Structure formats: structure tokens, C-alpha cells
Amino acid sequence: MSFTVTAESIRLTDTALMCIFCCWYVRPLTCSTYSLPSIIAWRGDKEAIDSYGPAANGNAFYIVSCDIMGALGKTHFKHVVLPELPERYITALADSEEEESDDDRKPLQEPVDELTALLRKADRLHSCNGAEKAQGLNALLERKAEFDQKCQYLWRLSRAYADAHDFAVDLAEKKSCAENGKKVGEEAISFNPQCAEGHQWYAILCGLLSEYESIQNKIKNGYLFKDHLDKAIELKPEDPLSYYLLGRWCYAVSQCTWIERKIAATLFGEPPSATVQDALQNFLKVEEISPKYSKFNYVFLAKCYKDLGQRSQAQQMCDAASAMNIQTKEDEEAQKELDSFVASL
Template sequence: MSPLPQTVTAFVGAAVLGVVSAAAVYIVEQYRHEKRRHAMAQDLARLDSELSFVRRELDKLMQQQSERSSKTKRIRRSTKANSVITSTTSEFMSAGDLESSDLEFYDVSDEETDQSMSNPLEKALKDIDNKLNSSTDLEECLDRLKDLCIEHPENPQLLWRIGKCHHKIEKSQKDEGQKKEHMDKGIEACEASIKLDPNQAEAHKWMAILVGSRSGTRPMKERIQDGQLFKKHVDIAISIDPSDASLHHLVGRFCFEVAGLKWYERKVAATLYADPPKATYEEALEHFLEADKLIDYEWKENRLCTAKCYIALGKYKEALEWLDKADKVKPEEVGDDSVNQEVKSLLAKYASYR
């Protein structure tokens, strides 16, 4: 499991202060025209190859049947007394052998078809996931996902990955127009994925992350709406996959931000919603601790968040314990220097509580 983007603090906070698109075919249509001719050429080439294979196999079958027929005639001539019985039996056995063995390659069962279709796709998705998790070759990944959408239309697994890829690319953009375009397309892809299959934790997770990222660019009312939408999808995701540490971290961040809202921010939320978001530092702490249990590596940012919860609760000794744990994680394993700096700053600030 790869860590969440280091910018998660900004967009989760924005979501706190901050539904289904057309079906997946609509998204696929955006790419279909530019890929249609190429795809048709590939299909025709593949069909020609398959027909050539069938012709060769039929030639083999005809030759085998001819050899069996010749053998049957020889047996018929050599056994005059039982010629009728021998001939009938031989022909029956010949047909039986042909059906059970020589025609085996025609037995294209559903299971075999599924395997032949799914294995290349699974291999492609595995390679794409590795690149997405390491944020490498993102534009190439997006193009591959678009091509796969043409071959496998209305595939929800492809669509939420398109959303994830758009989010990764958006984070590397500096132009605000391009950032917005990638966020909108990513949200659209995740919405389509969820519509096709609502029981995908990853689709809901990346929908929440994209909505949280978008909320930072919107006015107050839309930010609060995005905050509600963020919480909705992250709650659904965690109900589907409670063992995902990153989801617990996201819920913890949300609860921490809500618990820290100023009185006037709460008042604004109350005027816009009859039931504004509510959360406590204890709830946030519970999710951060659960994330630490589930994660299979030392997650410095999650440990920092755990310490900040203890600080908010006035439990400074416990906070220092978690700050020490966070400080032990090598800076080069974090990537975001702001996390390292905040850990050092808090250690110095609360050193007197040791």
C-alpha cells in the first residue's frame, strides 16, 4: 500500500470548509473517435490470424479423418464375415474420437474465454498500478487506460484508475486551468465507475480525494458541500474495506479538521446545513491509531497526526512519544520536507513535558 499524497492536509482541510455523471460509455466516447481506426485495424488483423489458425486446424482434421476412413476400408476388406459390424463400429469410434479429442480446440468455454480476456488486462493493470503508486509515466498511464477503455467498455476498474491518474497529474500541474480540468475529469471518471459498481472501495476513496482537492479552489458554500460529499464517499469506502489504513487516515484528518473549526466557521456551516459536520479529537485519534496498526511500514505523517491529536487533548507526554516515533523515520522516506520540519518544531516546543 502506497502512502497518500503529501498534499492530503491541504485538500482535506479545504473539504471541511468546503452527483452521478453519464454512464461510462460517455467517457469512453471521448476517446473512441481518435482510436477507432487503429482499433479496427487491430481487430481485423487479429480476426485474420484466428481464421488462418482455424483453416489450418480444419485441414489437419480432414487429413486425420481421411486416414481413419482409409484404415476403416482396409479393416472392412480383411474381415468379410463381420464386414457390416466392423464398418459400423469403426465409423462410430472414429466420430467419437474426433469429437472428444480432435475438436477439443473448438471447446471455448466461458471459463477459458474469461481467462484469456482477463489475464492480459490484469497484467496491464498491475503495471499501471505500479506506475501510479510511484507517480511515474503518468501521461503514458492515462493513454493506456483510455485504450483499454475502448477494448473493455464500461469497466469500473479502469474508470476509477483514470480518476486516480487525473489526480496524480493534477498535483504536478501549475496552471490552474489544467489543474481544474484534471480534477473535473477525474471526478467524472470516478462517478461513472461508482455508477457501474457502487461496491468499490477504491472508487469511493479516489472520488473523496478528488472532491477534497477540488474544494480548495471553490467558494465557502461549495467548499462545505464538497466537505459533505468527501465524508459521504470516504465513509462508504471504509465500510467496504475497513482494513485500508489510508481510509482511516483520511477519516482521521477529516475529524481533526472538524474538531478544530473556529466558532464562526461552525456558525457558517450551521446556516448552510441543518446538520453540519461534527467530530472530536478523540474520534480523530481513534482512526489514526487504527491506521498505524494496519499499515505495513513506518508512516511518518500518520504518527505526526497522532501526536497532534494528543496535543489537542492536552496529553503532552503521549504526544512526545509519537513525535519520537515520527522522528525516527528517515527524512528521505517521507518526501515532503514540511512533515519533517513540523515534527522537529513540535519536539522542540513540547520538550519541557518530558
């Protein structure tokens, strides 16, 4: 049985789901329905299509009528010849199909608990480049009484203290941020010793605090810095930040004077040991994991190559650093150090 449907018989207000068979292909079409109340959605299979062959021409389709499917089976298809639709209809059909498919693909969203919402807010503020980054500390401190036994909260609070430290102007405020951040970081590790971020940010706060400590505490914090970075890398070996920080530690140790090593040996029995080559390998690991990770990473690669007598490689790293835009406060510091370094190269 066959009939012809004209463009005028299409009603754009309905959204019935029909399954149209054309040239061996099943295509669900969400659009206006044809003015045939008997046509209902039915999803066929390739076997049913194969038994009737492809469409007779480019405008021919097989449409299943579910009214008769139950009684007569798959053998009853209505052959419909569709005219070329006006552009306004085609646009409406495409839009309708896209909207429904997007809705179909959209997963059901579960309610977000308060801790998750807070952690997401903290992550968003940390990712900011301006002074807004420092606002994360207050946002987290406001909920400390509720979540101060959650490692995921605590290591972010430690990180927020580090961010606040970087934006503080007063020296006493900077030291206070470093002290509080280190304390919170230690708490995070005590709740979950297997949290890589907990070890990573505890190490960072140890490094920040060492800037305001005595020689003895500075060296002690240096050992803590190294130990916890090693642990962070063990737990999360593909995090470029940990390798970058370890590279900085190795480079700083390689530049220690004889007297500094002697003091460390006197206080702790064995001075820290690292070479420029150790530092280079860590900075190269950063580039391997995350190419163009930071302007500072290129600066320290350049320094390592220069110290190893490889000036052409050092110049390449300077060029790479210069090519990176300045987006953060750290980038500004890196640019200053790059300008000074290039002048001595």
C-alpha cells in the same frame, strides 16, 4: 540380488526420474541415471519399504526395477551399494533436482487479457515514488474508449488524476485534474456501488477539488468526502488509507472556527461534527492495521496528543515520525510539517 555401482558408471547426461528408498523415506531424485537401462521410475509406498526394513548402512538404497514389477510384484527389489560420490557429481545432482522441482511447482500461466495488463501497469506506475507516478494518467487515457465502462478501470483513472494533480505545477492544471478525477470517480461508483476503491478515490478527489471551490462547494465536498469514506470502510474495513483520510477529516473539522460552523449550518442545516478524539482513534486504527504506515500518520497522532494535553505521547510520535525515511513527495511534506510542529511542542 545385489551389485555395486561405481562413480564411473554414472552418466550425467540422462535425466531419468528414479525413486530411491532409504531409511523409511521415499525421495524422488531427478538426476543422472545409473548405467542400468532396466531401472525405470516407480513411486512406492511406505508399506513396501517397511516390508524390507531400513538400509543396511548409510550408503545402501533399495531401487525398484519396474521391468519386473508387473510380473513379480513389490517383492523384487535390487539392493545397490552406492559409493561416496565426487563433489562434482553431487553438485550436478543437486542442481538438476532443484531445477526440475522449480519447474514442477511453476503453475501454468494463462494469457493476460489487455485490460488486466493495463491495470497492472497502472498499479505499478502508481506505486512509483518519483515523477513516473504521473505517467499513469496518459497510459490509462490512451485506452479510455475501450474500457470506460469498467469500474476497475475507472477508479484507477480517478486515482491517476489525483497523482497527476499532485505533480502539476500550474493551478489551473491542478483544478482540472481534480474536476476530471471527481467526474470519473462518480462514474466508477455508478457502475459498481460496491467497489470500496471507487468510493475511496471519489472521496479523495472531492477533497482535492474543495481546495479550489467556493465556501459553499467546499463544505458540500466535505460532506461527500465523509459519506464516501464511510462507505469505503464499510466495504473494506481493513484498508488503512481510508482510516487515515477519515482521521484527517475529523481533525480538520475539529479545528473549524465558530464562523465556519455557522456558515455550514446556514447552508446545509447542520454543521459537520467531529472531535480530536475521533481523529485520534482513526489514526490509531491506521497504526493497528499497518504499523509505521506513514510519516504523516505519526505527525497527526502527535498533533492529536498535543491537543489532548498528552505531550509525552506527542513527543513519542514525533520521534517515530523522525525515524522514518523520506521516500515520497508526501514524506517531504510531512517532514516540513513535523519540523514546524516540533518547534512548537
